[in-house]
């Protein structure tokens with residue numbers, strides 16, 4: 001969608017509110033220019049001693065009071081109808097952004113840091129709200145004020161109006177120069193906010209490391225440097241704003257001087273009445289507000305345009321077509337009985353020609369337990385991310401039954417397989433909510449929660465916490481040990497059944513005995529479900545139906561524990577070394 005398309009779309013979305021807002025803004029401005037007309041007539045009647053004159057004067061005063069009261073009501077209504085669309089648009093765009101972010105592939109997130117996204121969600125969305133709310137209100141206010149007021153002035157004295165316009169033109173020239181300069185500064189301002197947010201996010205995520213490694217001074221300097229750049233940019237903007245606003249005010253004062261001088265002359269010449277001069281001055285006062293508002297409108301407009309561009313960077317990013325390729329109900333039904341097959345999978349990370357996975361082929365039949373063993377950097381996590389279609393994989397390399405998973409929506413594929421990653425992510429919420437997270441669509445009882453806590457060997461730890469399952473685990477689970485985090489994340493994964501459970505090194509932080517117990521419980525529950533267990537520990541893989549040995553992205557051996565012990569030297573060596581350290585740890 002183009003920027004104009006975006007603006008028109010949201011203007012259209014709020015068309016009723018905007019139509020009413022424009023109507024009320026017009027009425028406010030119309031009432032505003034009418035009032036001086038009646039004041040003028042009233043002043044010109046002050047000297048009239050007749051009864052009819054008195055009657056007229058009372059009538060004019062009453063009209064002015066009624067109009068002023070009506071203006072208050074109409075102004076309130078105009079603000080209500082003009083501000084609400086800004087808020088409605090902000091909420092709608094935020095929802096759209098979240099929808100889009102949920103569907104964009106991993107490659108998009110690699111180029112767009114979380115700090116930048118947060119800046120878009122806060123700073124840019126604020127810009128969007130101002131643009132569609134206060135921006136629209138001020139635009140029409142200024143438009144009607146600047147177009148109606150001179151017409152009413154013209155009706156009193158065309159000559160005086162023409163002279164009054166000269167300072168306004170001067171003000172417009174100054175405004176135009178400042179406007180051009182501000183445009184670049186707004187762009188710079190938002191990009192500086194983004195990089196500050198990105199850096200802060202990075203530093204705050206590692207705040208413990210910064211403190212423990214005595215890196216606080218370095219972090220402060222880094223943030224200080226970015227803050228200084230932001231400050232300099234803001235000072236430049238403020239300089240222009242503080243220059244433009246007084247110039248526009250000065251323009252208005254110049255206009256009043258002209259009116260008083262020239263108007264006084266015309267009064268002496270009896271070409272204008274005292275009432276007319278008073279009305280004319282009132283109009284010049286009325287022009288002061290829209291003139292000074294021009295600077296504000298420019299700021300809201302420019303900031304809004306830059307913010308819309310940034311929001312569109314996300315909204316216009318292409319969601320892979322496969323995300324819209326959903327399985328039909330019969331296909332979903334059929335897929336329940338399917339299993340996973342990998343066929344000659346070769347994978348390179350974007351921007352690299354060097355394959356990290358080379359010609360990988362294997363099957364995980366329903367109800368089977370398959371293990372993956374491999375050294376550090378051998379490609380285990382990459383393989384897991386390819387199987388769950390977290391990474392973009394070549395078509396024809398991973399199948400669920402006869403469905404090529406590279407060609408269908410990731411949402412559909414994740415109905416059949418669940419991955420638990422090696423870095424468990426926990427929310428700053430209670431233990432129970434961390435387990436229930438994302439499962440609102442199914443009924444989950446307390447007994448289910450207790451059962452998965454038992455299965456993941458976490459129940460005993462939880463019973464020791466003062467608030468049990470309601471213990472809040474802190475940001476990213478900061479209150480829990482590494483092993484507890486892993487077991488909580490396992491409990492979450494076990495809550496509802498799935499066809500294929502992929503566990504990527506998820507028990508590395510628990511001891512051998514706990515790991516054995518957890519796996520034993522999981523295996524007992526499997527039934528027709530299959531499991532892919534990635535581990536550095538041969539002891540964890542011992543009970544697998546089949547074990548795949550990975551080395552530098554290739555499968556170098558495949559078989560049962562016993563077969564590999566007999567045939568593969570790497571497996572034998574790893575087994576022996578781990579047996580020794582296991583005995584040492586138990587001793």
Ligand SMILES: Nc1ncnc2c1ncn2[C@@H]1O[C@H](COP(=O)(O)OP(=O)(O)OP(=O)(O)O)[C@@H](O)[C@H]1O
Pocket residue numbers: 349356374375376377378379380381382383
């Ligand atoms: N996002 C990435 N971009 C480029 N290369 C990557 C990326 N992630 C991993 N790699 C590279 O891919 C190779 C395999 O990494 P991978 O994380 O799959 O190994 P692993 O077997 O899971 O290792 P570990 O046991 O340490 O977790 C490594 O050489 C790594 O540097």
